[in-house]
């Protein structure tokens with residue numbers, strides 16, 4: 366076991382939890398125990414913590430809402446760093462403007478951001494409705510749907526680069542693509558700015574409600590999951606390929622290819638990460654054998 370207590374004792378303004386069930390940290394509700402979960406209370410303490418981790422060569426990962434990750438089974442001798450206590454602020458455009466940018470901390474959940482957009486009458490981010498992410502996770506993944514992606518509304522992002530220097534990049538400086546935010550590897554997103562336009566709160570709320578109805582009709586929201594498991598190959602639908610290869614309902618332990626949406630694996634009870642990985646491997650091999658298509662994972666498997 367690594368000596369996390371000594372390290373965390375040297376950094377001020379960081380709340381620490383020990384031996385946290387991984388199921389609390391990801392929407393799949395799988396995984397074992399995470400040795401150490403840190404919540405820096407300020408950007409300064411976040412930076413000091415990461416500096417100390419790097420100096421000691423200790424393994425760490427930033428997590429948002431854990432809605433696109435598979436965490437290890439067993440004891441994970443690792444530090445998960447959450448931005449929920451240091452990066453949740455929000456700044457609106459000027460009141461008299463018809464359009465502008467909202468500046469939002471990476472630790473804020475999209476659901477909260479959207480509630481505030483409705484209350485303050487700012488439109489443009491409705492396409493994010495139902496994506497159970499933080500702002501940071503949504504930027505890293507360039508999250509989106511057929512109705513829009515983060516890249517369509519992102520104006521600017523502030524982040525710590527790999528050497529922990531603070532940097533700002535405009536949308537045009539990032540090579541964003543399908544489910545890829547183009548943020549340099551190893552960077553930590555601190556804040557994003559999104560374009561919004563003034564709109565009547567009732568119209569924004571109606572649009573969000575319509576998108577949520579459509580989601581609940583076509584996606585298996587009853588069971589824990591990480592949403593789509595594979596990226597869509599160019600010009601094709603991963604879900605359709607998996608369905609046509611006969612995998613709907615395919616199950617290992619409690620991990621099951623959803624009957625409603627074949628690109629979702631759902632946790633029907635006590636699925637382990639190994640169960641999910643086993644389903645992933647079998648589906649991938651089956652689709653390759655049947656259609657000659659290599660499905661690429663959208664979900665990130667953390668080691």
Ligand SMILES: Cc1cc2nc3c(=O)[nH]c(=O)nc-3n(C[C@H](O)[C@H](O)[C@H](O)COP(=O)(O)OP(=O)(O)OC[C@H]3O[C@@H](n4cnc5c(N)ncnc54)[C@H](O)[C@@H]3O)c2cc1C
Nearest residue numbers: 429430431432433498499501502503506508509554591592
């Ligand atoms: C029910 C459901 C529906 C979904 N629907 C959609 C959808 O419609 N469209 C879509 O695109 N996705 C969807 N997803 C997947 C998921 O919500 C997105 O990929 C989302 O962007 C992940 O955000 P997160 O905050 O949960 O990130 P996490 O899953 O916690 O992390 C994802 C990756 O981002 C990194 N990361 C997170 N925050 C930061 C940060 N601040 N700085 C640096 N790195 C960071 C993590 O290290 C990890 O590598 C869905 C998931 C579920 C469970």
